[in-house]
Amino acid sequence: METTAQHPVSTDRYRWLRQEVDAWQTEGLLDAATAHAITARYVDAGDRRRRFSLGRLMLFLGGAFVGIGLIWLVAANLDQLPPLLRFGVVAAIWLALLAAAELSRASGAGRGALRLMATLAFGAVVFQAAQSLQVPAFSPALVGFWSAGALAHAYGFRALMPLVVGVITGVTWWIWWPLWESASAAGAVVGFGTAAVAAVSLAVVHDRGLTGFGQVWRSVGALLAMIGLFIAAVPYSTTDGFEWTGWLVVAAVLAAVAAGAALALGRGHARFEPLGAAAVLAIASLMVLWDTGTDTTRVEAADWAHAAVGVVAFVALAVALVAIGTLRDNPVLTAIAMVGLVVFTTFQSFAVFAAIVQGAWLFVVLGLVFLATGFGFDRARREIASNLEGVQS
Incomplete structure (x- = not known):
């Protein structure tokens, strides 16, 4: 049968x-x-x-440690070899791991561990090539090349672990490059915001076939949106030192193109997701432009208003992530929303309201806020899940 x-x-x-x-x-x-x-x-x-068994966890951890250990072991002994031979040794290790991952008949978890080691070894190839060519090892371009190779591996073999590494390194490169040219709080907000729009848009595009890949892009996009809004809500995040560099313009254009593709290819309510990410970027940008001063020892009406807008925007984003996570059965989004809300509430309490509520009373008030936030958050999650179940049943 x-x-x-x-x-x-x-x-x-x-x-x-x-x-x-x-x-x-x-x-x-x-x-x-x-x-x-x-x-x-x-x-x-x-x-x-x-x-998700302990054995699978140990396989992935083992793969990560072996991959990093091989890179370290080779790097520690490369001084005894000429530059070309150094590159050849590292490249041979990468190709051996890549062949083992894609040609072997290992189990899903075993193949995932091999793919992880191969992707990490490719990073070693990139950095070793840069060292041989006398390129500074701390250049963000190297992380970009590593990301490009990992993403090529992921999409060429429909491999999830190389995708995770590729997305992490790609986001690092996307954020690091503009800050490398001109570091500023406003530049960080634009970097994180445009990366969030691009990631969420790619997630919507992936819903047409590669839903597993879409989950990764959507989770990363949610995290980036929260970080960007968090930075914008910090009282001393201003436009000081900000300038539109070439890369920031390119990042904005790429994010707009990705959002346009998502709107054209998305289905149903998924089309609202890139629009939501763009709205978060717009709100974060306006909050950075709204300079209330950097003196947190005195909280005036403008500071209260700035903090209130930040709290409302952050809570709205958290609720939206819970709704999307429940609709798409992605608990990672719910976890990101809850942890982000707790961290944001704690930071705002000490950065803005510590000048009003002093000492032990600050912790009492903060504890009450946590209790109310946790109760309301869990109630909202259950209500959203119940409503979605009712609609879909």
Whole structure:
């Protein structure tokens, strides 16, 4: 008998399906074989995530340590070799790991670990080539080349671990390059904001086929949007030292192109996601332009207003991420929203309101704020999940 592919669904939806099938079977609408056939078509995605075994974790950690260790081991002994031979040794290690990852019949987790080692080894190839060519090792361009190679590996073989490395290094390069040319708080906001728009837009484009890749891009985009808005809400984030460099202009154009592609290719409510990321960038930019001064020892009306706008915008972004995470069954978005809200609340309390609420009372007030935020956040998450379940059922 041919085995039917199982479709992962959220825990709440899977529980609802089991209850309905049991009720239909009790009412005589289904026999036992049909009930089993229906439920066998679906699997609890939450249970699948909970079964992420210690063995899989150890494989990925082992792959990371071996990859870094090989780079370190080779680098520590390269002084005894001529430059061309150094590059050859590192390249040979990378090619061996790449061949082992893509030609072997290892399990999913085993292949993922090999792919991780190969991607890390490619980074060693890039930095070794730069060293041989007398290129400064701290240049952001090297991280960009590493990201390009990792992304090529990811899309060429539909590999998730190289994608994660490629996205992390790519975002690092995207943010680092403008700050390398002209460091400023406003430049950081534009860098993080445009990267968030691009990442969220790419996630929407990936929904047409590579949903797993889309989850990675969407999670990274959410984190970048929160960081950009966080920086903008800091009282002493101003436009001092900011200038429109060539790369910032290119980043803005690339983000706009990615958003346009997402709007053209996106489906349904997904088209609102790049617009939401662009709105976050706009709000963050306006908050940076709204200079209330850098003196946090005195909190005046303008400081209260600036902090209030930042809090409202941050809470709205957190709620939006919870809604998207619930709709797309992506708990990473919910975790990012909750952790970001806690960090933001803590920072704002000490940066803005510490001048008003002193000493132990600050911690009491902060604790009450955490309790209210946690209760409201969890209630909102449950309400959103309930409403979505009602619509989709």
